[in-house]
Amino acid sequence: MNAPVQISAGSAARDILRRLHEVMASRANAQEKLNRVVKIIAKSLSSEVCSIYLLREGVLELFATEGLAQSAVHVTRLAIGEGLVGQIAANKEPLNLAEAAEHPDFAYKPETGEDMFHSFAGVPVIRQESAVGVVAVQHVEPRIYEDIEIEALQTVAMVLSELISSAGLIDASTMTSIRAHTGALRLEGLRLVKGVGQGRAVFHQPRVVIEHTVADDVEVEKQRIAEAFLSMREQIDAMMGKAEFAAPGDHDDILETYKMFAYDEGWIRRITEAIDSGLTAEAGIERVAQKTRARLRKAKDPFFAERLHDLDDLSNRLLRIVSGQVGTAAEMGIGRDTILLARNLGPAELLEYDRRFLKGVVLEEGSLTAHVIIIARAMGIPVLGQVKDIRAQIAEGDPLLLDVHRGVVFVRPPDAVIEQFDEQVALRTKRQAEYDRLRDKPAITLDGTDVTLLMNAGLRADLPSLDESGADGIGLFRTEFQFLVSATLPRRERQTSLYKNVIEVAGDRPVIFRTVDIGGDKAVPYVDSAAREENPAMGYRALRLALGRKGLLKVQARALLEASEGKTLRIMFPMVSEPWEFAEAKALVLEQLAAQMARGGAMPKELKFGAMLEVPALAEMLDLFLPQVDFLSVGTNDLVQFLFAADRSNPLLAERYDWLSPAVLRFLKRVIDAADDAGKPISVCGEMGGRPIAAMALLALGFRRLSITPAGIGPVKAMIRTLELAPLSKAMEGWLRSGANVRDKLEDWADKHTVRLR
Template identity: 65%
Template sequence: MSAAASARQILTGLHEVMASRMHAQGKLDRVVEIIGESLDSEVCSIYLLREGMLELYATRGLNKEAVHVTRMAIGEGLTGTLVANQETLNLAEARAHPDFQYRPETGEEKFHSFAGVPIVYRERAVGALNVQHMDPRKYEDVEIEALQTTAMVLSELIGAAELIDEEEVGATEAQTGPAQIEGLSLVSGIASGFAVFHQPRVTIDQVVADDIEVERQRVYHAFDKMRDQIDGLSQQAEFGKGGEHEDILATYRMFAYDEGWSRRINEAIDSGLTAEAAIERVQQRTRMRMREIDDPLLAERMHDLEDLSNRLLRIVSGQLGTAASQGLRRDTILIARNLGPAELLEYDRRRLKGVILEEGSLTAHVVIVARAMGIPVLGRVRGLRGVVREGDEILLDSDAGMANIRPTQPVADAFDTRFVKSKERQAAYAELRDVEPFTRCGTRIQVLMNAGLREDMSNLPLVGADGVGLFRTEFQFLVSATLPQRERQTRLYRDVLDAAGGKEVVFRTVDIGGDKAVPYLASEEAENDENPAMGWRALRLALEREGLLKAQARALLEASAGKKLNVMFPMVSEPWEFDAAKAVFDDQIAFLRKQKKMLPDEINFGAMLEVPSLAEVLDLLIPKVSFLSIGTNDLTQFLFAADRANPKLAARYDWLSPAILRFLRRIVQATTGHNVGLGVCGEMGGRRLEALALLGLGIHRLSITPVSVGPIKELVRQVDLKQIEDAMNGWLASPPPSMREAITAWARERDIDVE
């Protein structure tokens, strides 16, 4: 019997039970009998969450006296484990599992096999449906499928019968007093507005289908409507065409037309579910898979699929859509568990001021789109829905990684003051846009900006940067479902150079791999990499996949025809790696020359110094390069052996440590007297205190985030290089207890603002 037929047989029986006048306990008692008989299983049991514990509510095969007596905590025993992890267990020998616990009152000692699935209600596991058998055997896939489908139907029955307290599923009364939440800054910025929930929950009124063919046609029509919506979204983007958001939407569209997804929904309908229940059933399976995915890119793709599932569910149910469909009536901070990029594009940009997510990551597609739209985003906020109510006033400070909910008047006044000061400072920085950053002693400092999206280039004239000291080319690779074609890469690089208007642009060749994995370049070595940051990534990956670097080299050369091309290779650890990468470009130059193609007027090659070993062989590398750029983010974590993403090591990750500053001075000394440009790119150069230290080391070229350009230009105009260089030499010869405090005190004595 197929999974659909098995499930349909069970659902037919459940439908009759649900329609009967029996009390809730009687219905559950009948349900375990129906499931046990249909699957020919000697035991079938239902556990439900009650007062924070999993309680045996009904059983066929175990001792009836154990009902409402046997209880266990979430995470305790096999049942507690599958509920905690929201995972399916299928064991031939239950006792062999490390989480097995024997409960003598149940009389289950004679049963060997065990299969259990979570009962999920409103996205949270609130119980378990288990079957057991005397013989040691794993249950067949068709049986597991039937159990999972049945568990979904049970969740609605249980909810309708009010067998679960609303508190058990996190629907507690939201706080009414002021509150503060913390999270991860995904897109920086500050904003204020009123809370609007992105997605009201769709209520599924009917789970079991009366007519399967009718349900199938409803899904077909919903798919057609959803695809039409997705196809039209790219025309609605408010920040122009040709950006990386179009690559994201192309991947998104691929999911919308995925036959495998629609086939799984059809199979769920075959089992006897309504269209709504079938979509929810497949969505639950997707969520379980997401919990098992470590790859951040694949997890993001699964989020895109869930976004589409939500859209399809709203269409087929005819129920209230997202807040975007209702229109925003005032300044809004959008609240969501997660958000798809297409859904963000549906909101009125004039009213949408910020976004707060329960989940989210720095590489999420929605974050890339939000950054292009200039919308601050705070993510990884735990318990968000238990704190925020619809319409609450929110003061979002993504720069500080926090937000104030229902703020008191003093907090609101302080925020308003900061907001006004921020606007005033931005206005002051804007006045410096066309002012060249000379120090007080007359030395010209180069202040460039970092970029990674085509849309980022609009910041270049706005902030008055000298150019782009680091253009990260990997975003195009990260948001694509397949390796970007050379023609697409060429268009991007040409657009970037055109937008630069003759100002310098340094293209860093693709830095993917490690924690920026892409599925189309997956390898067994990368998947098993225990330390991705120091593994198969960046130039190492590109040299092994020479076709990737070859295509990028051709694209950069063709895009720069008749112009100046600056190419920088990431994560160079030895000179031979630079030589090998440059050889790929040399081959493409020779090919284009043979084809009588126009070449760049000037080509400069450089390297990022982020691997400490490269500092030991600079005498061998310097004659080969036109410039060096110190990547302070990776360099610091490599020097300290301290993962910068680990909060426990935050204190070790100090850019003003004497160890870091002495290391940087050695690099400055090694390049002094040579015709090679030296600069810093990374967060260190964008912080005023750290930038002051870099100036004291003799580094006169900084490539930083666009928002940091104005503050650093302002700082440069306050500094006398001779004074800070002398002070730095003294500190490094005999380091004070706190280099940070010493530099801060020195700056304050001279009225240099380093805040």
């Protein structure tokens, strides 16, 4: 019985590569080479079994084995997703098990004679981003293979990718995941940057096919990688020096972090170590990138995932430089109206495209806080994310219609769809023109009730919308975006600069700054909030975290005080559950105010404190709480999900998350009545207020201040100016008493009284 192997990171890897190099250089046929490879790996890893499965005619076929029955070669076949081998190919991820048979996907193949083996580890063989095979090892004794052993297998898989491709062991149809589509498709996704675009499909294609993995001369490869790093850094420095990035903006922290990674000595060292083991420069970059991608797939923290995306982006850039291959559509030049397609993009990669022709982006991944989305928003490029299997459904050059307002992309649309799309774009343009004409008109109902319409913001790029939308001010400025895109705690000076810019743009219009809401599902690495939480939305986040990490809140308070010199500063604390939390946070800010006064520093003219009502428990304390605050704001997004115990991001619970449920409206009525009795201003700053029919309900309940997205101000103002409020408010009282279907009642009311809802 063989003992578990103890591999040193350098010598064993070099030995495996040397022997594989000899196999590849031999005159043996492909089958003989594979037979020798499995013997080498089994011996090197002290495993009783090493097997190679290759994709042929859509299934994984056992091509070579050391340790299993030779009669099973070219007989045992597994579908993608079938058994452990099939799962590795389907997920394109390694699998490492001490007891293979206990895994729910284990599939026993009696012809292989694998009954006696317990341990199992396998890695995918990747070619052009597709899994074209699997390398697996097995051991009699139950044990988990060491990380260095898995890395050795992954290196072998890279070499095998080269071998099986050059030997013609993979069908041409296997080398691409694009299937021939001729019919029209309608694909849905996540609305990341709203807008519309029309153009031909162009794949970003950042990956470079590595043709040679084993180095002939390690020193030559190290010199190549050193030169490639110099070239890459010059590119990034030139990009950051562009005129459009000279002014302060949301891109500052993003590009600084990107540059920091490009100069990271640890990254360079890991690639050099991979080359020292016998890999070419290209294979060394890819080897390190594989580990990055593996960590990326497991990352729960969106901040950490975004940093890994940056590293992946840089790896692709470095790989293209060192190989001398033009790998992106940006480098080749698009030259016509284009909708760009990619699994994901780094911020720098997007910036390389010609904005005259780039009409939109469709991503297989993507999130609202991703770096590339923040850059795209600043550039005014619509982006649709989380569109699955792009390559399987769209071919290069296909005509596309992108409508991120509706969350769809139309592929190869027929003439009727194009005409409808053009009509909808024209209608949207017409409506926007109508909203623009309302921009300077007051939001006042037919019976003379004034409504204040404020906008929500969180980025410098949002600020032009203040004038464009005709908003009365900023009712919610989310300060956390600056924290989410920074690799370290944002310096006080940088925070001050942002807040001062916001106040200057607002002029005499009010701005409410919400203190940082991080933690939970918005974790950052420089604040050790807590272990992974089962329910992050209700966890250690927002004000809870700020009170636990008071240094963070103190720095932000000082930055806000300095930025608002001579102005009224309005500070709002998020996720207040009990009055003592608000009192403690307020005292902390006042402490900073006293220190600022003692220093003779910049001071606001007036200081007002408010709270977000998102936690239902706070509503039970309003009689004690309202005397402490200057204003109150209802955050309907979290409030409604807490009221219903229904995750608003879960599509299975969409019907349970209803703003117009009588339960929600009765709760809000109780809150608005309490605020009115106490004489305290109250607003709604969640998505609810930005939908005309929901805003209509809020006005009927008694709310007179709404803070919504800039795009929602025009439609909501149009609704307000066609509404007679007094009779609606009276009707609402009856609907709430009876438990009626309020949504249907509101739609009927709007129809009968010609209230504009769209």
